[in-house]
Amino acid sequence: MNFTKQMILQNAAWAREACDGDPRLFERLRQGQDPKVLWIGCADSRVPAEIVTGARPGELFVHRNIANLFVPHDDNTMSVLEYAVCVLKVKDIVICGHYGCGGVRAALGAPNDGVPHVEQRIRPLRWLARRHRDELDAIADPDERTNRLAELNVLEQARVLRASPVVHDAVPRPQVHAWIFDIRDGLIRALPFEHAEAAEPSYGSDLSHLPGRREPSPIRVANGG
Numbered sequence: 001m002n003f004t005k006q007m008i009l010q011n012a013a014w015a016r017e018a019c020d021g022d023p024r025l026f027e028r029l030r031q032g033q034d035p036k037v038l039w040i041g042c043a044d045s046r047v048p049a050e051i052v053t054g055a056r057p058g059e060l061f062v063h064r065n066i067a068n069l070f071v072p073h074d075d076n077t078m079s080v081l082e083y084a085v086c087v088l089k090v091k092d093i094v095i096c097g098h099y100g101c102g103g104v105r106a107a108l109g110a111p112n113d114g115v116p117h118v119e120q121r122i123r124p125l126r127w128l129a130r131r132h133r134d135e136l137d138a139i140a141d142p143d144e145r146t147n148r149l150a151e152l153n154v155l156e157q158a159r160v161l162r163a164s165p166v167v168h169d170a171v172p173r174p175q176v177h178a179w180i181f182d183i184r185d186g187l188i189r190a191l192p193f194e195h196a197e198a199a200e201p202s203y204g205s206d207l208s209h210l211p212g213r214r215e216p217s218p219i220r221v222a223n224g225g
Contacts, residue, residue, distance in 0.1 A: 018057075025057070035061040038084035038174070040077075040157070041096040042068040042103070047181050049096070052188065061088060066121050067103030068095060070157040072164055081161075085170050093174050095161060096188065097154040098181040099147045108136070108146060125149070128156055151191060154178045158193050 018025055035058060039049045043064045050060060063080040071077050084090045097104075106112065107125035129136060132152055139145040158178040161167060167174060178193035 029058055033058050033061070033088065035059055035084075035088060036091050037061070038081070038088075038090045038093045039063070039096060040065075040068055040070060040080075040094065040161070042066065042098055042101060044098060044101065046183055047096070047098045052181060052186070061090060066118060067101055067107075067125055067153065068097045068157060069121065069124060069153075070095065070161045070164075071124070072160065078166070081164065081166050085166050085174060090174055091172075092177060093161065093167065094177045094179055095154055095158045096179040096181055097150045097157075098183055099150055100143070100183050101146065101150045101153075104150045104153060105146045108142075108149060124156075125153060128153060151180055154180055154191055155193055158191075 015026075037055075037060050039053075039060045039062045041047060041049050041062070041064045043066050049055065049062050049064070050057075053060070061080075061084045063077065065077070069077075070081075081093075084093070103118070103122050104125060106118070107122045107129050111119055113119075129149055132149070136145050136149060139148055155178050158176050162176045167176065176193070178191040179188050180191060181188050
């Protein structure tokens with residue numbers, strides 16, 4: 001049996017189990033969605049948002065892309081954010097990256113002409129790596145260097161997201177969280193973002209209308225890479 005057929009069978013089993021555990025689940029889902037959290041995460045197959053958080057259907061509004069990037073001039077990203085904040089009225093927005101991220105690792109290496117769309121996507125990551133070159137170059141282990149850039153990327157995306165007018169001008173304003181998933185033990189760790197300085201423009205971000213902001217000092221995370 002190929003894997004796609006197996007997926008269909010597993011779906012049927014899941015639907016039966018879900019209904020047995022909560023007979024009104026699908027009735028509620030038919031009435032519409034009322035998620036409390038917008039999750040912006042990496043497309044990596046090892047970090048499925050609902051599974052790693054134990055969330056049930058209807059609890060997360062999810063947007064995933066390579067390296068969990070928030071790009072203000074991308075209609076796909078912005079339409080998800082706009083709908084989540086302005087229509088669904090989510091109370092919290094999570095930017096969740098992960099250690100061992102392939103997109104982050106690629107940004108530390110030479111450009112790959114064989115994947116031009118990926119290269120276009122990770123341009124902000126290459127810019128971020130250049131911005132923190134001294135700190136990253138001081139990390140000898142390539143895996144730990146990748147993990148540190150993954151942390152810096154989460155913090156950068158969270159700062160730019162919080163400065164977005166869709167979030168900044170919302171009433172009430174949703175809280176933005178910077179999280180990272182550790183593939184080594186399956187745990188999510190919150191990065192110290194809530195009291196960080198507000199965002200400065202990221203590479204390619206259209207935030208010229210916002211007042212200038214001072215760059216915060218690099219943040220070290222106790223359990224980070």
